[in-house]
């Protein structure tokens with residue numbers, strides 16, 4: 001893989017790649033009919049509870065989408081691990097309680 005002129009996209013990106021379709025508001029533009037809207041691919045992410053977007057250059061869409069996908073997979077794995085981590089003490093403490101310390 002050539003690294004020289006490729007944009008550096010991190011391994012994991014917390015966000016979702018989505019396509020925005022919108023009207024620009026200019027009179028007589030192809031988008032006024034609502035058929036041919038302007039499309040832009042953005043990375044949607046949340047920051048302090050707010051959803052934000054950053055435009056992605058066409059050349060970076062695939063790499064960022066892949067990184068976002070890896071993030072989702074990692075997150076799902078972490079959630080499973082943490083759910084297990086939570087179940088262990090709950091089960092043990094629940095069992096101890098049933099075991100009868102007043």
Ligand SMILES: [Zn+2]
Nearest residue numbers: 024025029031
């Ligand atoms: Zn337009």
